Each structure stands twice: as C-alpha cells, then as structure tokens.
Amino acid sequence: QMLRQGIRDMAKEIPAAREEIAGVMEAAGQLGIATEHLLTFTRVAVDMGVATDLASRDAAMAMARFANIMQTPQEEVSRLASTVVHLGNNVAATESEIMNMALRIAGAGHVVGMTEAQVLGLAAGLSALGIRAEMGGSAISRAMIAIAQEVETSGDLLEEFARVAGMSAEQFARAWREDAAGALVAFIEGLATTRAEGENLFGL
DSSP states (O other), rough: OOOHHHHHHHOOOOOOOOOHHHHHHHHHHHHHHHHHHHHHHHHHHHHHHHSSSSSSSHHHHHHHHHHHTOOOOOHHHHHHHHHHHHHHHSSSSSSHHHHHHHHHHHHHHHHOOOOOOHHHHHHHHHHTTOOOOOIIIIHHHHHHHHHHHHHHHHHHTTTHHHHHSSSSSHHHHHHHHHHHHHHHHHHHHHHHHHHHHHHOTOOO
C-alpha cells in the first residue's frame, strides 16, 4: 500500500505515467534494491530518465548493477545519479556512455580499491575520448588487473610500469596501494611522455 501510494504521488510530481514508474520499481526490486529504498531509488531513476539520454528503466538497471558491484549503500543512489549527470554535463560523453563504461570497469576498479567517483571519472574520461565500452572497458580492466598483480607479487614488469610512471618500483607500488586511480593516471601520463620522447609506444 505504501509503495502504491508512493507511485501515485510520484506520478503527480514528475512527467511519467504510473505504469512507467511501477515498471522502474519492479526492475529495481528484481535487482536487489531493498523495500525501504525502493521509492527513493525509483524517483532517482525516473528523474534520470527525464534529464538524461538514459531511459528510466535502463537507468535503474545500470545504477543497481553498479551499486551491487561497487558495494555502494543503497541510500547513496541519489549521489551516484548526481555524479553521472554532472559528468555528462561536463565532458564530451553522454550519461548512457558513461554508465556503460563504468559497468565494464567497475569489477576491476572495485578489486584494486577505486572509489565509485574514481570509476565514474575514469569511465567519463575514456568515453569522452570516443573509446567504446565493449573493447575499451575490457582493455583498461585487464591493464588494472595486470598492474595489481605485478604490485602484489613484485613481478618482473613492476619496474617497467614504474619507469613509465616516472617512479621507482617501491614508489609506484606504494602509490598503487594508496591510490590506484592516481597511479593509473600517472602511468597513462607517462605513456604520453614516452611517446613524446620518441620511444616506440606499441612495443612498450
């Protein structure tokens, strides 16, 4: 009864039919959103459907899956949506592109200790460069896992990752453990410097 009344009230406030709102709520429930958070989550997803290029149901599914992967508290879904909208308004990528990329890299990002904001920021940056989620997300995820493995095992490639990032192996390992996103950015910037200095980037 509470949810039914909530749907009715929502339909009076936002440009969405009751059936659409109920469908979004149904999808959210199927994806594990707890009953006490269903109304808030549904309102956020429908608002995203109005304000972005994501359909409400797609927004609900994407945010629920991202939250599940990143272990984001369900009560923070509004902050998650605001971050996606802010990025969509400020980079050359749509909200749907950012969410698609974020879902591709969230698993690896969570494993190496990135925050939701870092994963979304990285997703926005990659999407703004025109990199497609299907290929680019898999590639950057493999790179993150490869670097993490080298750091944890002091592998043979750690020195090379560190050299490109402009650090010693010890410095790079410490940077990765403390802030994987920052260390990844340092590595990518190092690739740009390496290319500018004439080194064979493909061989590297």
